[in-house]
Amino acid sequence: MDDGVLLNQLEELAGKLGIKIRYGNIAVEESHRTGGLCRVKGQYILIIHSRLTVKEKIWVITKTLKGFEMDDVYVIPVIRELLDKSKEQ
Numbered sequence: 322m323d324d325g326v327l328l329n330q331l332e333e334l335a336g337k338l339g340i341k342i343r344y345g346n347i348a349v350e351e352s353h354r355t356g357g358l359c360r361v362k363g364q365y366i367l368i369i370h371s372r373l374t375v376k377e378k379i380w381v382i383t384k385t386l387k388g389f390e391m392d393d394v395y396v397i398p399v400i401r402e403l404l405d406k407s408k409e410q
Contacts, residue, residue, distance in 0.1 A: 322399050324375045330400055331382040335367065337394050338386070344371040344378075356381045383407045 322330075335342055340358070347354050347370040355377060356369035369381050387407050396404070 324379065327399065327403075328375050328379055328382070330397060331379060331386065334391075334394070334396060334400060335382060335386060338365075338389050338391070340365040340367050340385070340389075342367045342369060342382070344369050346371055358385050379403075 332342055341364060343366060345368060347356065347368070354370065355373055356367060358365060358367050360366070367382065367385050369378055373381070383403055384407060387404050391404075
C-alpha cells in the first residue's frame with residue numbers, strides 16, 4: 322500500500338477511535354520530538370510535527386494507536402498487521 326494511502330487510513334482509524342490529529346510546528350529548540358498524545362476536556366488529541374516525512378507520521382500514529390482497544394472497530398488487514406508488528410517491538 323502506498324504510504325500516503327496508509328497515512329490516510331491511519332488518520333481515519335484514529336478518528337473512529339475518537340482521536341483528533343493535528344499537524345503543527347513543534348518549536349522546541351534542539352528537540353527531536355515528533356509528536357504526542359494529550360487529552361483536553363476529555364478529547365484525545367494527537368499532535369504531530371508537520372515537518373515529519375510521511376513514514377515518520379505513520380510511525381507516530383501507529384505508536385499511539387497500539388495503546389487503544391480496537392475490538393469494536395473494523396481495522397483493515399494492512400493496518401492490523403502494522404499495529405501487530407509495532408506491538409512486538
